[in-house]
Amino acid sequence: xxxxxxxxxxxxxxxxxxxxxxxxxxxxxxxxxxxxxxxxxxxxxxxxxxxxxxxxxxxxxxxxxxxxxxxxxxxxxxxxxxxxxxxxxxxxxxxxxxxxxxxxxxxxxxxxxxxxxxxxxxxxxxxxxxxxxxxxxxxxxxxxxxxxxxxxxxxxxxxxxxxxxxxxxxxxxxxxxxxxxxxxxxxxxxxxxxxxxxxxxxxxxxxxxxxxxxxxxxxxxxxxxxxxxxxxxxxxxxxxxxxxxxxxxxxxxx
Amino acid sequence: xxxxxxxxxxxxxxxxxxxxxxxxxxxxxxxxxxxxxxxxxxxxxxxxxxxxxxxxxxxxxxxxxxxxxxxxxxxxxxxxxxxxxxxxxxxxxxxxxxxxxxxxxxxxxxxxxxxxxxxxxxxxxxxxxxxxxxxxxxxxxxxxxxxxxxxxxxxxxxxxxxxxxxxxxxxxxxxxxxxxxxxxxxxxxxxxxxxxxxxxxxxxxxxxxxxxxxxxxxxxxxxxxxxxxxxxxxxxxxxxxxxxxxxxxxxxxxxxxx
Ligand SMILES: Nc1ncnc2c1ncn2[C@@H]1O[C@H](COP(=O)(O)OP(=O)(O)OP(=O)(O)O)[C@@H](O)[C@H]1O
Ligand SMILES: [Mg+2]
Numbered sequence: 001x002x003x004x005x006x007x008x009x010x011x012x013x014x015x016x017x018x019x020x021x022x023x024x025x026x027x028x029x030x031x032x033x034x035x036x037x038x039x040x041x042x043x044x045x046x047x048x049x050x051x052x053x054x055x056x057x058x059x060x061x062x063x064x065x066x067x068x069x070x071x072x073x074x075x076x077x078x079x080x081x082x083x084x085x086x087x088x089x090x091x092x093x094x095x096x097x098x099x100x101x102x103x104x105x106x107x108x109x110x111x112x113x114x115x116x117x118x119x120x121x122x123x124x125x126x127x128x129x130x131x132x133x134x135x136x137x138x139x140x141x142x143x144x145x146x147x148x149x150x151x152x153x154x155x156x157x158x159x160x161x162x163x164x165x166x167x168x169x170x171x172x173x174x175x176x177x178x179x180x181x182x183x184x185x186x187x188x189x190x191x192x193x194x195x196x197x198x199x200x201x202x203x204x205x206x207x208x209x210x211x212x213x214x215x216x217x218x219x220x221x222x223x224x225x226x227x228x229x230x231x232x233x234x235x236x237x238x239x240x241x242x243x244x245x246x247x248x249x250x251x252x253x254x
Numbered sequence: 255x256x257x258x259x260x261x262x263x264x265x266x267x268x269x270x271x272x273x274x275x276x277x278x279x280x281x282x283x284x285x286x287x288x289x290x291x292x293x294x295x296x297x298x299x300x301x302x303x304x305x306x307x308x309x310x311x312x313x314x315x316x317x318x319x320x321x322x323x324x325x326x327x328x329x330x331x332x333x334x335x336x337x338x339x340x341x342x343x344x345x346x347x348x349x350x351x352x353x354x355x356x357x358x359x360x361x362x363x364x365x366x367x368x369x370x371x372x373x374x375x376x377x378x379x380x381x382x383x384x385x386x387x388x389x390x391x392x393x394x395x396x397x398x399x400x401x402x403x404x405x406x407x408x409x410x411x412x413x414x415x416x417x418x419x420x421x422x423x424x425x426x427x428x429x430x431x432x433x434x435x436x437x438x439x440x441x442x443x444x445x446x447x448x449x450x451x452x453x454x455x456x457x458x459x460x461x462x463x464x465x466x467x468x469x470x471x472x473x474x475x476x477x478x479x480x481x482x483x484x485x486x487x488x489x490x491x492x493x494x495x496x497x498x499x500x501x502x503x504x505x506x507x508x509x510x511x512x
Contacts, residue, residue, distance in 0.1 A: 044346075128304050129342035133356045134328040140359075 021224040024142065028220070031136075031143045038144050045148030049110050049215075050155060056105050061160035064097055065089060065167030073176045082176045086186030089168035094191060095203040098161040100245060102153060103214035111222035114145055118226020127227075142227075146219040153215025154208040161207065206252045213244055255280040255446040256414065261300055261310035261320075262470075263293075269511050270296050272470030273310070283440055283447045285457040287492065288467030294450040295339055297467075298416045301448065302334050303327055314414060332362070335412035339419050339450075341403040343391040349402045350374050350387035356410045377405040380435065396423040404432070408439065415439070417449040421456050433459045454493060458482070466492065470511055 035042055068089055076082050118141070121127050130137050165187055172178040191201040256278040263271040270293040278284045286294050299305040300312050303319040311320035317330050343352045353374045357365055365373075378384045381401040391399055400423060407415060420436065421429035433456045439445055440460075451457055457464055458478040465472040466481070466489050474486050484490065488509070504510045 124340050125338045125342040126344055128299070129336070129338055129344075131304060132302055132331055132334070132336050133359055134331050134361075135355075135359045 017224070017228065020228060021220060024138070024224045024227070025146070025216070025220045028138050028142050028146050031139050032147060034139060035143065035147055038139070041140070041144040042148055045144045046152055048113075049106070049145075049149045049219075050152035053105055053109050053156065054159070056109070057102055057156050057160050058163050060101055060105060061093075061098070061164040062167035064101060065093065065164035065169075066171050068092060068097070068164075069168035069171035070175065073171065077176065083178065083182070083186065085168070085172050085176060085178065086183045087190035089165060089172075090187040090190045091203050093164045093168070094161050094201075094207045096207070096245075096249065098157045098164065099153075099207050099211040099214055102157045102160050102211060103218065103245070106149065106153060106156070106215065107218050110149060111218040114219065114222030115225040118223055122227065137227075142223045145223055146216060149219035150212055150215040153218070154211040157208060157211035161204070202252070206248070210245060210248045213248065217244060255282075255315060256301060256448065257313040258297070258300070259310050259313065261307035261312060263296060263300070263305065263307050269470060271300075271307070272511075274471045276465065276472060276475075278446055278448060280446055281440070281444045282462045283436070283449060283460050285449045285451060285461035285464040286467055286472075287450075287452065287457060287464060289492070289498070292467050293470060294467060295418055298336065298418055298448060298450060301414075301416055302331055302336050328361075332360070332410070333413045335407035335410060335415040337400075337404055337407050337415070337417045337420055339422070341391070341396075341399040343399055343403055343406070345391050348388050348390055349383065349394065349405075350378070352391070352402060353377055353406045353409050356406060360410070373409055374405075377408045378402070380408065381405050382431070397425070397428060400424065401428075401432070404435070411443060413443075413445060415445050415447045417447060417451070419451055419453075420449065421451065421453045429453060429456060430459075432456075436460045469509075 069085060072088055073082060073085050076084055076088075118127075121141075127137060130140060169180060169183045169187075172183050173180055191204055256276070258274055258276040260273045260275055261271055262269075262273055274297065276284070276297075286297065288294055296305060300307055301314065301319065303312075303322060306320055311318050313319070314330055315333065317326070319327070319330055322330055343349070344355070347355070354370050357370045357373060374387070375384060378387055381404050383398060383401050383405060386394055386398060386402070391402070394402070400420065404420065417436065421432050424432060436447065436449065437460050440447060447460075449457070449460060461478050463475055464478055464481045465475040466486075467473065468488055474481070474484060474489050476484065481489065482493070484493075490496075498504060499507075501510065505512050
């Protein structure tokens, strides 16, 4: 009996929470043009979202590239296909792993911090004070965060992709005896099979688009969790990212 | 100027305000005293519309705060300053930027940078905080945060000021300074004020009238002298500082709302 009630309560809370989050995102989206008036807050947030997590992104990406090259390389070698390593690394990193790694790092660091920060502000009456001064909290607090993370997530992903490819190249040279020049040429070639519509390498821009969606999602969920000051919703955010990631891939590579 | 008309407020099963009534005339300073957790801060939040009553309404300067939304609510709020109990400074901005915030965000009046700087310095000097202008809230003491928050309140020259424990955490002399400041602001600008405090010297010094809050309403209202000489046992216990029985026991005796 209790289990049923608990489940019902949990479901109702989740639905209500999602409604709040979606509404928060849409109202904030409408305020994006006003970012020009909040340039300083935006730059502050871009520093927090983009520069601070940079070392972690670099380290994790480089090792992802290394591991990927090492494990795949050994297998490919058995089939005498070791030159394929460059294609695999380029595509896998840019299309899938790059955005995913950055998404997870940002959820754990920046997203969690946003939730915690908004939460403390609610308790310490700062949100009340902002409301009393007739400042729109979405404009003042939420918009710069969502916009900054939405912008910085693709940038970090792009950097992560490059670093990961370099890591993979390092292993390719050391373990698989593929010269750097060949490796780099192959990566570029694999990524420059352009999509007919845009002329840009599809794997790259799909990955970056995915990163943009991740960034917006993480910041929105972080802020909405904090504003409602309820714990636990970050786990939901994490799941959402994985689901979004899956569907985006499915959408572009049917 | 402020008229609280029989407001009731409950949070879930917990009843906090029950048909609370209060009128504060223009230029008057009204002090609310009462035990911790009795609903003093909740009352103030109703006056700025941060909380809305379950029944009844609050009128400020002829406008009902409890039914106002959007632009109308913003207009009412622009005339009210609220000194929060926990100061509520934004922790990523310096003291000076905090004080400048309501001026910068004022949509009806665009001010020049130099003018804002001048006002910030003037208000900070008023609370003896000019030298701390470039520090972050985390780098100053609790009492200093309180004074910085007061400077932020005064920055917009409000006609109504709500002080939530303005002297909590201050030493006696600084408390007296703030008391003087409250009086002098009142004299100079004719501000209407509600002061929530447990600080009896402050209450007697600044209050035109004092109200004792109990069981969700004002139990006794009177001039400082009347309150000082009150025979009401609950008022006496409070101003003589008699220790409480346990909270559970007092609830059983009907001295607290369950
Ligand atoms: N947002 C809220 N949600 C639920 N309960 C609340 C809320 N705000 C206040 N309360 C409850 O209302 C009661 C009165 O709180 P309030 O903050 O007004 O006390 P107070 O008189 O200001 O006490 P203190 O002197 O300690 O500041 C408390 O029991 C508190 O638990
Ligand atoms: Mg209080």
